[in-house]
Amino acid sequence: MTDHRYLVIGGGMVADAAAKGIREIDEQGSIGILSTDVDTPYARPALSKKLWTDPDFSWDDEVDLHTADATGAEIHLRTTVVAIDRTAKTVTTDDGQRFGYERLLIATGGTPTPLPIEHDDRVIDYRSAEDYRRLRGFADQHAHVIVVGGSYIGTELAAALVQNGATVTLVHPDDVLGGSMFPADLAAAFERRYRDAGVDLVGGRRVTDGHGTDDGVIVTLDDGRELRADAVVSGLGITPNVDLARDAGLPVDDGIVVSATLVTEDPDVFAAGDVAEYPDLVLGRRRVEHVDNAQEQGRQAGRNLAGADEPYTHTPYYYSNVFDIGYEAVGRVQATLRTVEDWAAPLEQGVVYYLDGDVTRGVLLWNVQGQRDAARQVLAEAEALTPDTLPGRIPTGG
Numbered sequence: 001m002t003d004h005r006y007l008v009i010g011g012g013m014v015a016d017a018a019a020k021g022i023r024e025i026d027e028q029g030s031i032g033i034l035s036t037d038v039d040t041p042y043a044r045p046a047l048s049k050k051l052w053t054d055p056d057f058s059w060d061d062e063v064d065l066h067t068a069d070a071t072g073a074e075i076h077l078r079t080t081v082v083a084i085d086r087t088a089k090t091v092t093t094d095d096g097q098r099f100g101y102e103r104l105l106i107a108t109g110g111t112p113t114p115l116p117i118e119h120d121d122r123v124i125d126y127r128s129a130e131d132y133r134r135l136r137g138f139a140d141q142h143a144h145v146i147v148v149g150g151s152y153i154g155t156e157l158a159a160a161l162v163q164n165g166a167t168v169t170l171v172h173p174d175d176v177l178g179g180s181m182f183p184a185d186l187a188a189a190f191e192r193r194y195r196d197a198g199v200d201l202v203g204g205r206r207v208t209d210g211h212g213t214d215d216g217v218i219v220t221l222d223d224g225r226e227l228r229a230d231a232v233v234s235g236l237g238i239t240p241n242v243d244l245a246r247d248a249g250l251p252v253d254d255g256i257v258v259s260a261t262l263v264t265e266d267p268d269v270f271a272a273g274d275v276a277e278y279p280d281l282v283l284g285r286r287r288v289e290h291v292d293n294a295q296e297q298g299r300q301a302g303r304n305l306a307g308a309d310e311p312y313t314h315t316p317y318y319y320s321n322v323f324d325i326g327y328e329a330v331g332r333v334q335a336t337l338r339t340v341e342d343w344a345a346p347l348e349q350g351v352v353y354y355l356d357g358d359v360t361r362g363v364l365l366w367n368v369q370g371q372r373d374a375a376r377q378v379l380a381e382a383e384a385l386t387p388d389t390l391p392g393r394i395p396t397g398g
């Protein structure tokens with residue numbers, strides 16, 4: 001059996017940030033990382049962004065997080081943990097190895113929701129670097145790819161593929177692309193950007209079935225229509241990987257339940273990232289599937305594993321880049337909420353406030369840089385603000 005002072009289950013962005021957080025406090029204690037992945041930790045957002053759009057962007061310099069070099073962590077790849085024994089303070093892997101720990105971090109992220117179709121090499125539920133390599137192969141052949149999903153991963157992949165010479169059909173459930181997130185005028189402009197780039201949009205539809213052919217795939221939609229292509233890729237959200245924690249008797253709600261210091265009900269077991277449900281100071285108890293949270297919460301979890309015992313007080317944002325659009329959001333960005341729009345340049349650069357009644361619950365920064373703290377401030381003070389005072393509160397850059 002191998003013992004580590006700090007053991008991390010999962011080899012994603014949280015594992016990297018946690019190992020670096022541990023080293024801020026403890027320079028010596030041994031760190032073990034057990035990961036199902038075939039790659040050491042890397043910056044996952046690059047898989048749908050810069051790796052497609054910036055020819056100078058390099059895996060080694062800008063995607064690989066160099067966790068082992070920076071921290072001395074021992075990383076075991078292709079290694080899946082199947083059980084945690086909290087009494088013995090050990091974990092067991094699928095190949096029968098056992099690892100002991102003093103403190104454990106569960107950072108298992110999530111599993112992508114699979115397309116409801118027969119899977120072969122041409123069907124990709126997009127999440128990992130392996131998926132990127134497979135999709136890249138199709139793009140390099142200028143293949144026809146069906147992208148399924150209208151949230152940020154689907155929209156980023158559709159933009160990435162069309163900019164790399166693929167023929168792209170984007171199937172999504174909204175009537176207008178982005179219609180569940182953005183106010184109607186902004187969604188219409190967003191959708192237009194895709195049409196102008198040559199993406200074939202199939203809105204208001206879901207995939208219900210499909211199968212492979214000798215040289216491609218056939219995808220069936222909920223109106224019975226069949227689409228043919230060389231490959232299909234999806235971004236349909238994730239299910240958090242909570243089973244290990246649940247089987248070990250730890251409380252699980254939407255995610256693994258942790259306190260403000262990111263510890264579970266077991267004082268030696270922590271959880272962070274996409275898999276953890278934590279109390280956010282501004283937004284309330286929640287689970288966040290975004291990179292800013294993975295990095296900041298991972299770092300804090302690492303510091304706390306090493307004894308810092310500090311609360312996690314960072315309210316995360318998320319971001320997306322497609323074509324010439326960059327947007328960031330804090331809080332709830334849902335078109336079902338009432339919106340107040342404040343544009344420096346109409347539908348090109350500005351701020352959208354999302355209100356529940358008169359209270360701002362979310363802020364969207366559209367091609368506006370450097371205003372995330374101002375957005376957090378608005379949400380923190382939301383109860384005291386009236387809608388008429390919102391325009392101008394966050395600089396739009398105009």
Ligand SMILES: Cc1cc2nc3c(=O)[nH]c(=O)nc-3n(C[C@H](O)[C@H](O)[C@H](O)COP(=O)(O)OP(=O)(O)OC[C@H]3O[C@@H](n4cnc5c(N)ncnc54)[C@H](O)[C@@H]3O)c2cc1C
Nearest residue numbers: 010011012013014036044045081108109273274289290291
């Ligand atoms: C293509 C893509 C683009 C994205 N773009 C953005 C973006 O633009 N903006 C944004 O805010 N967020 C983005 N995200 C989300 C962001 O990348 C995630 O929130 C972040 O990676 C979560 O980190 P994590 O460590 O919690 O989970 P992950 O990075 O998913 O890591 C989980 C790790 O656990 C391993 N694992 C799971 N179960 C086990 C087990 N039983 N034993 C061992 N190992 C296990 C997995 O193999 C993996 O290594 C994107 C995600 C994807 C997939």
